[in-house]
Amino acid sequence: MPDTPYLLIDLHKTGANIEAMAQTAKACGVKLRPHAKTHKLPSMAKRQLEAGASGITVAKLSEAEVMAAAGIDDIFIAYPIVTASKAERAAKLSGTIRLIVGADSYEGSLILSEAAGRAGQTLQVRLEIDTGFKRTGVPYEDAVALAQRIHALPHLNLTGIYTFRGASIGGKPTLDLERAGLEEGELMVKLAERLRAEGLPIVDVSVGSTPTGAFAARVPGVTEIRPGTYVYQDRMQAKLGVCTLADCAAVVVTTVVSRPSPDYCVVDGGSKTFATDVQPGTEPLQLQGFGHIVEFPGAVLERMSEEHGIIRLDPECPAKVGDRLHIIPNHICSTVNLHNYVYLADGERIEQVPVSARGRLE
Amino acid sequence: MPDTPYLLIDLHKTGANIEAMAQTAKACGVKLRPHAKTHKLPSMAKRQLEAGASGITVAKLSEAEVMAAAGIDDIFIAYPIVTASKAERAAKLSGTIRLIVGADSYEGSLILSEAAGRAGQTLQVRLEIDTGFKRTGVPYEDAVALAQRIHALPHLNLTGIYTFRGASIGGKPTLDLERAGLEEGELMVKLAERLRAEGLPIVDVSVGSTPTGAFAARVPGVTEIRPGTYVYQDRMQAKLGVCTLADCAAVVVTTVVSRPSPDYCVVDGGSKTFATDVQPGTEPLQLQGFGHIVEFPGAVLERMSEEHGIIRLDPECPAKVGDRLHIIPNHICSTVNLHNYVYLADGERIEQVPVSARGRLE
Numbered sequence: 033m034p035d036t037p038y039l040l041i042d043l044h045k046t047g048a049n050i051e052a053m054a055q056t057a058k059a060c061g062v063k064l065r066p067h068a069k070t071h072k073l074p075s076m077a078k079r080q081l082e083a084g085a086s087g088i089t090v091a092k093l094s095e096a097e098v099m100a101a102a103g104i105d106d107i108f109i110a111y112p113i114v115t116a117s118k119a120e121r122a123a124k125l126s127g128t129i130r131l132i133v134g135a136d137s138y139e140g141s142l143i144l145s146e147a148a149g150r151a152g153q154t155l156q157v158r159l160e161i162d163t164g165f166k167r168t169g170v171p172y173e174d175a176v177a178l179a180q181r182i183h184a185l186p187h188l189n190l191t192g193i194y195t196f197r198g199a200s201i202g203g204k205p206t207l208d209l210e211r212a213g214l215e216e217g218e219l220m221v222k223l224a225e226r227l228r229a230e231g232l233p234i235v236d237v238s239v240g241s242t243p244t245g246a247f248a249a250r251v252p253g254v255t256e257i258r259p260g261t262y263v264y265q266d267r268m269q270a271k272l273g274v275c276t277l278a279d280c281a282a283v284v285v286t287t288v289v290s291r292p293s294p295d296y297c298v299v300d301g302g303s304k305t306f307a308t309d310v311q312p313g314t315e316p317l318q319l320q321g322f323g324h325i326v327e328f329p330g331a332v333l334e335r336m337s338e339e340h341g342i343i344r345l346d347p348e349c350p351a352k353v354g355d356r357l358h359i360i361p362n363h364i365c366s367t368v369n370l371h372n373y374v375y376l377a378d379g380e381r382i383e384q385v386p387v388s389a390r391g392r393l394e
Numbered sequence: 395m396p397d398t399p400y401l402l403i404d405l406h407k408t409g410a411n412i413e414a415m416a417q418t419a420k421a422c423g424v425k426l427r428p429h430a431k432t433h434k435l436p437s438m439a440k441r442q443l444e445a446g447a448s449g450i451t452v453a454k455l456s457e458a459e460v461m462a463a464a465g466i467d468d469i470f471i472a473y474p475i476v477t478a479s480k481a482e483r484a485a486k487l488s489g490t491i492r493l494i495v496g497a498d499s500y501e502g503s504l505i506l507s508e509a510a511g512r513a514g515q516t517l518q519v520r521l522e523i524d525t526g527f528k529r530t531g532v533p534y535e536d537a538v539a540l541a542q543r544i545h546a547l548p549h550l551n552l553t554g555i556y557t558f559r560g561a562s563i564g565g566k567p568t569l570d571l572e573r574a575g576l577e578e579g580e581l582m583v584k585l586a587e588r589l590r591a592e593g594l595p596i597v598d599v600s601v602g603s604t605p606t607g608a609f610a611a612r613v614p615g616v617t618e619i620r621p622g623t624y625v626y627q628d629r630m631q632a633k634l635g636v637c638t639l640a641d642c643a644a645v646v647v648t649t650v651v652s653r654p655s656p657d658y659c660v661v662d663g664g665s666k667t668f669a670t671d672v673q674p675g676t677e678p679l680q681l682q683g684f685g686h687i688v689e690f691p692g693a694v695l696e697r698m699s700e701e702h703g704i705i706r707l708d709p710e711c712p713a714k715v716g717d718r719l720h721i722i723p724n725h726i727c728s729t730v731n732l733h734n735y736v737y738l739a740d741g742e743r744i745e746q747v748p749v750s751a752r753g754r755l756e
Contacts (some may be wrong), residue, residue, distance in 0.1 A: 035455075035479055035756035069700060091701040094397075111662075111701060112651045114715050117397055136652050139715040167702050168652040168660050289474045290498050290530040298530050300473075304731050305755055309665040309698065311673060336671065338431060338728055339453040339473060340529050353476050353501040366700055369666050369732070372753045391734045391753075393667055394397035 034384065036287040036356065037301035039371045043378045045281035046263060047079070053245070053262045054083040060249035065089050065108055065238065067260030070365045072389035073374070074102030076263060087130070089258045093118050094392035100129050102388070108132040108238075110194060110258065112160065112168055114140035118394070119147030126153050134194065136160040136170045141182045148187035157182065158192035158236060163219045165197035175223055176230060183232050192236025193227070194258070195220055199243040199272060205316050209272065213240065213247025221253030243272050266364035267324050268310055271317045277324055282374075283358040284323070284367070286341065294347035299357055302336035306359070307366030323359040327351075333359060396746065398649040398718065399663035401733045405740045407643035408625060409441070415607070415624045416445040422611035427451050427470055427600065429622030432727045434751035435736070436464030438625060449492070451620045455480050456754035462491050464750070470494040470600075472556060472620065474522065474530055476502035480756070481509030488515050496556065498522040498532045503544045510549035519544065520554040520598060525581045527559035537585055538592055545594050554598025555589070556620070557582055561605040561634060567678050571634065575602065575609025583615030605634050628726035629686050630672055633679045639686055644736075645720040646685065646729070648703065656709035661719055664698035668721070669728035685721040689713075695721060 057064035063086040068077050077088050077099060087106030090096050096107045111134050113122055122144070125131050135141045135157050148155040159179050162169030170178050175193070183190045199205060201212050220237050227234045240248040240257035242265075249257050261268075264282040265275040284306060286299035306322050312334075313319070321332040322341070328349055335342040341359075345351060361367040368374070369390050376383045419426035425448040430439050439450050439461060449468030452458050458469045473496050475484055484506070487493050497503045497519050510517040521541050524531030532540045537555070545552045561567060563574050582599050589596045602610040602619035604627075611619050623630075626644040627637040646668060648661035668684050674696075675681070683694040684703070690711055697704040703721075707713060723729040730736070731752050738745045 035477070035483075037755050112715075114651050115397070115649060121397075136654065137715045140651070143716075162654055166654075166658065167697075167699060167704060169654060171654055287477060289476050289502070292498065292524055292528075292531060292533055296528065301755070303669070303671040303728055304753075307665070308670045308673075309700070311670075335529075337529060338671070338731070342529060353474075353499045354505075366665055369700070370753065371755070391666075391732065393399050393663070393733070 034375055036285050037305045038285050039368065039374045040283050040285050041264065041374050041376050042281045043376055045279060046076070049262050049265055049279060049281060050080055050083045053259060054085065056246045057249060057257060058084060062249045062254055063256040065256050065258050066263065067110070067258050068095065068099060068389065070260040070263050070368060072368055072387050073385065074099055074104060074388060075385065077104050080263065089260070092392055092394060093121055094394050095389045096125060096131065097121070098389040098392060100125060105129040108158070110134050110196070112136045112140050114143060116143055116147060119144045120151065123147045123151035123153045123155060126155055127151065132156045132158055132192070134158055134160050135182060136168050138178060138181050141185055141188060145185040145187045154187050154189055156189045156191055158194045158238065159190060161193050161195045161220065161223060163195045163197050163216055164203045165200055166203050167196070169195060172219065172223065176226055179227050179232050180230065190232065192234060192238055193220060193224060194238035196241060198241045207272065207316050209243045209274070210247045213244030214251060216240065216244055217248035217251030217254045221251055224253060242269055243274050261365060264364045267319060267360045267362045268317060271319060277360060280360045282364050282368070283326065283360050286357050286359060288351050288353055288355045288357060291351060291353055294345070296345055297343050297351045299341040299343060300339065302338050302340045304338045305370060306336065306341065306361050307363045307370065308336065309366050310363040319362055323361045326358040326360065328357070396737055398647050399667045400647050401730065401736045402645050402647050403626065403736050403738050404643045405738055407641060408438070411624050411627055411641060411643060412442055412445045415621060416447065418608045419611060419619060420446060424611045424616055425618040427618050427620050428625065429472070429620050430457065430461060430751065432622040432625050432730065434730055434749050435747065436461055436466060436750060437747065439466050442625065451622070454754055454756060455483055456756050457751045458487060458493065459483070460751040460754060462487060467491040470520070472496050472558070474498045474502050476505060478505055478509060481506045482513065485509045485513035485515045485517060488517055489513065494518045494520055494554070496520055496522050497544060498530050500540060500543050503547055503550060507547040507549045516549050516551055518551045518553055520556045520600065521552060523555050523557045523582065523585060525557045525559050525578055526565045527562055528565050529558070531557060534581065534585065538588055541589050541594050542592065552594065554596060554600055555582060555586060556600035558603060560603045569634065569678050571605045571636070572609045575606030576613060578602070578606055579610035579613030579616045583613055586615060604631055605636050623727060626726045629681060629722045629724045630679060633681060639722060642722045644726050644730070645688065645722050648719050648721060650713050650715055650717045650719060653713060653715055656707070658707055659705050659713045661703040661705060662701065664700050664702045666700045667732060668698065668703065668723050669725045669732065670698065671728045672724040681724055685723045688720040688722065690719070
């Protein structure tokens with residue numbers, strides 16, 4: 033057994049999650065382009081492709097480069113590329129695989145166009161649309177005008193639109209995933225029709241996250257969904273009702289290093305081991321603590337330092353120094369990013385695998 | 395210039411920070427054993443040793459192994475080691491450098507003792523004391539009894555006690571750093587005297603963090619301080635009054651990738667780039683946002699996804715797509731852990747260096 037803490041991935045659960053989402057997409061007649069941000073592993077991307085995914089999504093160019101080097105040949109960078117240096121890297125990569133890049137501004141698109149021209153390439157581009165999440169994405173009402181300007185640039189092929197808003201409506205977190213997903217799909221299909229009416233050759237209408245993908249996929253005219261988290265699932269998705277805790281394929285294995293008092297113990301994983309971007313107690317999920325403790329579901333991973341997880345216990349709880357505790361993290365994507373390795377478990381067999389696309393920031 | 399986002403370290407500021415803490419320790423007649431968790435870089439540890447540090451502190455055995463492999467030969471693992479596998483690794487390492495390990499339970503100490511015996515080593519041990527932070531550490535009132543039991547174990551040399559509580563008093567965050575530091579030192583010196591009165595050969599009384607080290611060092615009988623953050627400093631320390639923002643040696647360089655609206659822009663660093671363990675708005679610091687934006691001090695890094703930092707702007711703010719923004723993170727230690735590389739700047743010269751002890755969890 034590896035020394036703790038480490039991230040253990042159950043390949044049977046992962047396989048079932050991959051298969052279920054592939055079936056959902058197939059049943060709705062949409063393409064599935066999983067976001068690889070969750071696993072950051074070329075081998076896992078290949079499992080998704082083998083199950084029917086049409087390609088993968090990444091957020092950063094450096095992630096695309098890792099995935100392409102491992103043999104993945106259809107990649108969408110769902111992120112605006114706006115600097116000459118990265119545009120040149122993208123143009124170069126575009127010469128070796130089918131690459132699609134995101135854009136949400138004229139300034140960024142111009143830089144992409146120029147770099148593609150210098151490289152003798154044509155870059156396939158999708159325009160990112162803000163459907164209420166207020167992150168990147170051109171405001172919905174400005175999309176037609178910007179699409180026309182991008183379409184007019186040389187060396188770019190504007191072939192699609194995409195959006196992300198996760199489990200939110202009008203920029204506010206929601207538990208009404210069906211309404212969120214349907215509205216997301218409808219907004220995007222309506223926009224695609226307006227763009228086509230203006231003569232823009234929009235083929236791809238790409239939407240959807242793990243919580244909303246199954247609903248957005250039902251909207252006629254949506255062509256693609258991009259869920260990421262579903263591959264492992266996590267405590268946040270279980271609380272949203274997207275899966276059960278039993279579907280969560282990734283657990284952090286920790287060791288109790290201290291039980292100084294009946295009412296708490298300390299495990300050897302803190303904020304270097306568990307992501308802190310999904311904080312306990314925040315709306316609408318109101319998660320208790322930073323993870324679900326499989327052995328003691330009533331215990332609460334209440335506080336963390338970098339290397340310490342402080343777990344509030346019932347004083348009767350038998351947790352003692354040396355015990356191993358398995359903890360399902362609140363947010364698996366950002367937790368995976370903290371781990372240099374994952375341990376893939378196929379029944380009794382456990383294989384250590386480097387997370388080769390983790391920590392790729394640029 | 396590297397592609398963004400990346401972590402830029404100003405070596406002149408770092409040098410001044412290292413020198414200032416070395417002077418503080420020297421003036422108080424205490425040893426300085428910096429916690430390497432902040433930089434996670436052997437070369438930076440060597441700078442601290444050259445400036446007079448007596449050794450270094452780490453939290454995990456794997457960090458000690460990286461530092462020892464790079465030539466650091468006096469390391470304190472300020473963390474309980476409680477499993478046979480790690481105890482064996484520690485005993486092995488102890489054969490090659492001066493190693494001190496933490497302990498806070500009899501069960502853990504017994505495992506250390508047995509592993510040391512099997513390896514033909516004697517392990518130097520310090521007992522961790524809880525002085526109110528309620529993390530690891532034996533409760534203060536139980537320390538004498540536990541120290542006696544550990545002292546009686548073969549193959550262990552119990553030579554010191556240590557504690558951590560940062561800027562807190564009685565388990566509550568405080569801004570009264572002087573009182574926190576003095577009280578921490580006094581509690582520990584008093585305990586050391588009681589232990590010596592019981593015949594225990596306690597030499598080292600190790601305390602102090604970046605916010606409290608300078609105060610704790612003043613207490614007669616304290617022999618060592620273990621600050622970490624001071625090497626780079628950060629926004630949290632500046633808000634505590636330990637340093638100024640100008641002393642902060644580490645900034646994240648980001649690029650504006652989107653300005654969808656006059657009132658916000660988006661940079662290419664989110665929770666994969668900036669630590670989220672020190673959340674905005676929490677007591678007592680009430681930090682606004684996740685970092686200080688050097689170019690626009692009034693702007694607020696308000697929300698983050700993994701790859702997006704959403705910055706609230708004054709509508710008149712000229713930030714535009716392609717601009718580089720330099721951001722001082724709230725918490726530098728956990729931010730460093732997210733970066734595979736840092737870029738060390740010596741005037742105009744910038745060197746990319748792998749953060750070789752980052753992500754070492756076990």
